[in-house]
Amino acid sequence: MSFINTSVLKKSLIHVCVLLSANFLMSTTTFAADSLTNYGHRHWNQAPEPTTGLRILNLNVENYFNGDYKKGKFDYSESRGPRSQAEYQDKRIALTHLIQAVKADILVLEEVENDSKELKPALLDLTNSLKEVTGVEYKPVEFNTRYKEPYGRDAITQYILYRDKPGLELIGKAKSIKDKKGGRPSIVQTFSYKVNEANVARFTLAASHLKSKRNTCGVDKECAAKRTTQAKEFSKALSSYGDKGTVIWVGDFNSEPYQPAMQALSHAGWDSMLDMAQYTYVYQGQKKLLDHVLVKSLDKLGQKSTLTAQVWNINNPPEGALEKQNPVSDHDPIIIDLHEKEF
Numbered sequence: 001m002s003f004i005n006t007s008v009l010k011k012s013l014i015h016v017c018v019l020l021s022a023n024f025l026m027s028t029t030t031f032a033a034d035s036l037t038n039y040g041h042r043h044w045n046q047a048p049e050p051t052t053g054l055r056i057l058n059l060n061v062e063n064y065f066n067g068d069y070k071k072g073k074f075d076y077s078e079s080r081g082p083r084s085q086a087e088y089q090d091k092r093i094a095l096t097h098l099i100q101a102v103k104a105d106i107l108v109l110e111e112v113e114n115d116s117k118e119l120k121p122a123l124l125d126l127t128n129s130l131k132e133v134t135g136v137e138y139k140p141v142e143f144n145t146r147y148k149e150p151y152g153r154d155a156i157t158q159y160i161l162y163r164d165k166p167g168l169e170l171i172g173k174a175k176s177i178k179d180k181k182g183g184r185p186s187i188v189q190t191f192s193y194k195v196n197e198a199n200v201a202r203f204t205l206a207a208s209h210l211k212s213k214r215n216t217c218g219v220d221k222e223c224a225a226k227r228t229t230q231a232k233e234f235s236k237a238l239s240s241y242g243d244k245g246t247v248i249w250v251g252d253f254n255s256e257p258y259q260p261a262m263q264a265l266s267h268a269g270w271d272s273m274l275d276m277a278q279y280t281y282v283y284q285g286q287k288k289l290l291d292h293v294l295v296k297s298l299d300k301l302g303q304k305s306t307l308t309a310q311v312w313n314i315n316n317p318p319e320g321a322l323e324k325q326n327p328v329s330d331h332d333p334i335i336i337d338l339h340e341k342e343f
Contacts, residue, residue: 044101048312053339054168054193056205057104058250060291060331061095063156065113066122074120080155081113094328096129098314102335105168106191107138107161110209110252114157123159136163141174141189150176152185158207158251160189167194171202177237179230184209186234186251190241196340199302202245203338206238209252210261224260227253231261235268242297248307249294252331256288270294273309273336280332282316291334306341309334 063081066088067074074085082088099107113122123140131137138161143150151157160174171190178185186208194200211226231253241247249270255261257276266272272294279287293309301307311334315327 043314044097046314047101047103048310048335050103051337051339053195053337054106054165055102055104056106056108056248056250056336056338057099057102057333058108058110058207058291058293058336059098059333060110060209060252060329061112062329062331063111063113064091064095064109064122064126066092066115066120066125068115069118069120091328092126092129094326095126096133098328098333099130100134102312102333104335105163105165106205108158108205108207108250109161110158110207111156112159114151114153114155116151127161138163141170141187143176144173147176150174150185150187152176152178153182154184156209157184158187158209160187160205160207162191167200169193177206177234180233181226181229183211183226183230186238188238188241190245193338195302195305195338199304199340201301201305201338203301204238204241204245204247206234206241206247206249207251208234208249210254213254224255227255227261228264231255231264232268235265235270239268239296242300244300246298246301246307247296248336249296250292250334250336252291254290256290262292265294270296271298273307274311274334278311279313279316280311280334281330287316291331293334293336301338304341305338307336307338309336311335 063079065076065079065081067076067079067082067085074088076083076085076088082091115121116123127138141160141162162168162170169192171192174187174189176185176187186206188204188206190202190204192200192202210230211223213223238247238249253261257272272292274289274293276289279289280291281288295307298307311332313332315329315332
């Protein structure tokens, strides 16, 4: 994969796919906008200003679990994330503020609790919180009824959400690309966006969360092999979308640019929108680029359109840049902008 500087590669748009059932029951949430008890002031005013075009946010939200709703209350005994209602409320409020600061039109969120069939799912609580604070309603993409379990069976999944925006339209229903080995599926949704009077950009957005570096596969060498297999299978399935428009593939690939999975995607013709000097994760003091924005068929975005991507290191700021505070996630958000090219 060509890991190209964003300033050089300015041509495309994103197609990130994440699925969510539209049949969520509404739940009521009490939101205190000023109660960032454990997260403090997080420099939301430093978010990159959006362009006049379309903005996409990709973020691994680090085990966004709201507990299991049982007998009128939430049980956090099996939660991978917050271990109490207070911890969850802090995380939800901070995440709401982060998304509000970015002002995105499309959200791609990885590592959300896969509980869409429960009475009070985690994602619904987040979208309710966003609507209450920002006035914006984010809706999950919808799947064809033939997809019985579009989000798979893992405890976590990824979602693609969008807001109403002039010029933005969904083309067809979302699709779920299964992992043949039972891992998390990739979510795909095609969009069109009217960049200007002369250019309507069509793009397909795909969202993935490849095999983690820990847990069930033992040593990371075995996990790396699984990630490489996943990458190749998803790449093959997504390549056909490039015949009709630009394909933007985002998510947490759990792989650095030089590792086998990303090298396999480079050889398959995917280009990166991020510079290798950027990072989205810090492990034991080492900066790592594990989340990616990959593109194919950029030239089909339109001659008057451009695509740019950047990492906002709000959760893992450079040492000394910001005072120490609890991060919303262990990953940093990636911001993608599709807008009219400047001549």
